[in-house]
Amino acid sequence: MSGPNTDYDPVEVTPLQAEQVAAMRDDAVAAFAAARDLDELKLARLDHAGDRSPLALANREIGALPPQARKEAGQRVGEARGAVSRALAERTAVLEAEAEQRMLEEETVDVTLPTGRRRPGSRHPLTLMGDYIADLFVAMGWEVAEGPVLEAEWLNFDALNLGPDHPARTMQDTFWTDPADDHLVLRTHTSPVQARTMLSRTPPIYVICPGRVFRTDPYDATHSPMFHQVEGLVVDEGITMAHLKGTLDHFAQQMFGEGITTRFRPSYFPFTEPSAEVDMVCFVCRGVPGAVEDCRTCRGEGWIEWGGCGVVNPRVLRACGVDSERYRGFAFGMGIDRSFMFRSGAEDLRALLEGDVRFASAFGTDW
Template sequence: MEPLVQRIDILRRTFDEACRGIADIKVLQDLRNKFLSRKRGYLAQLLEELKSLPVSERPEAGGRINVLKDYIQSRLDEAERTLAATTTASPRIDLSLPGRTRLWGAPHPLMLVTQEIEAIFLSMGFAIEEGPEIETDYYNFEALNFPPHHPARDDWDTLYTTDNLLLRTHTSPVQIRVMERRKPPIRIICPGRVFRHETPDATHLPMFYQVEGLVVDEGITFANLKGTLEYFLKTFFGEKVKIRFRPSFFPFTEPSAEVDIECLVCGGGDAQCRVCGGTGWKEILGAGMVDPQVFKNVNIDPERYAGWAFGLGVERVAMISHQLPEIKSFYENDLRFIRQFMIK
């Protein structure tokens, strides 16, 4: 055993000698092979020699070899770390090369805007409700206080199916369905696809997205309508945006209002503004106090309860907030357009 122990010590010294001043990774690699290679490394040879020792001596000698192996291993690892630390600082890699990015799919802008709107109302305790797109005349018109043959229907040009159902012209039928089903307090928004018999132009398409909202409870006032919608618009368009409520007409609300925000392009300063036509205002949504007749139609007592409702076109809001002139850009699905919303 003696010679083996001596050889272990010699090997250790030899290693220490060789290990001094390793200049590059190549030398280090050679050293590692020389000592630790499983087949021809010095240590492997020593281990081979173990077999020639009597069984009783093997554990001790083996232990020593292992100690040396661990020692060499750790010295080499340390040397490698030192080397690595110096080489990374070397100019061989051009760190200005572009990083490797992964593609992350982009959301459609209309879904993005819908979700932004939803988030604001969700934070105020509104629930999201949905309903069918193929509707009956009753839910789309009659229950909403559009008598048959009323000229007000002209403002909601309608697409009909062959069996006299229709494609809902607004998501208001969802409001009716919810009021039929549930007792106040009600506080909902209804997003979804709606349809109109419209010839496509820069700002109209026969299908678009809406978000409508409804609140029904005791003691609800027009002041509440104003307060909540102002909060919504300021959250969406910014604290400083100017808002105007003006009288309008919808069969299902009384009083009715249209809500304008100041023109985001000219702020009212340009009489020739192409966006607002010089008025300084852009119409953003319609609203009003729920008409008592609508309440009667769903068996809610208008003497006890009051409510307010609003409706907006998602495309319109998106066009105004992103200053897009053409509604069709939402449905061309040009990925050069859609991918811009990846970072929004």
């Protein structure tokens, strides 16, 4: 800093005196602080920081000072203007934040308003269940096999050891096409898919066959002329009933929960020998007598009939060109509709086939 100035005109530089500059600065800061919103702040800015504001005018007068005084006055005015500009920025930030806050508050909505502008779609629960079952088996390395619904009589019956005079043919009341000697049927089970698979592939075969089947049953709460089945077929070397049991135990647990095991009862199917009915532990009372009072699901028996199964009859292997000395197989089948009703607690089969969206849309798009 240089030495004190002594040769300036005190009248001419009044506005540049320290008290004056400080007053201008303080007026400006006070005006900014008094501004209640950005509009008032804008006016205050014009008054106190604009081109015609006292500090701006004072700044212009610095040039009129004697050179000795310029530096000191310039410094004083500069500092004041800096303070004003900082005050303006600070106030601007505060008021902008306030304004934004007000705006955000004004934009309040009632978030409890309904939001469904479009109806949700869904897939049919039987489709979902079929996919779910397919996925279970695909995860084990099996594949999904399919075949047509209108099927050759030979594939639906003869190839499966159901000869033309087999009494079991009356067990499955069959829809025949017209004329009946065209030897075409609406498949009564998904088993012709097994025959097709054996006819078209060589073992080892591990396939699951979900599909739609038909029988001339009346249409009521538990019967339908059209329903859905899933069958499994394994043909490999060294296959045993134990493999069948293991597969069904796994299947039952995946479908109905841990601890749901199966039991076999001797039965009769032309395409399997030995044959068995497969029951599973009631998933409601868990087969524990008295655990659920009057268990309606199993009627207190502790077991639920689930499907049929057995060792593939060597006659079937022969008709389908599989070496029955080298290979053995097992097969099982159960109703998808029935399994679905178990799982969901649905009590009327007809709900599945009526197309009422209140039913179908309850299950979403995946199981």
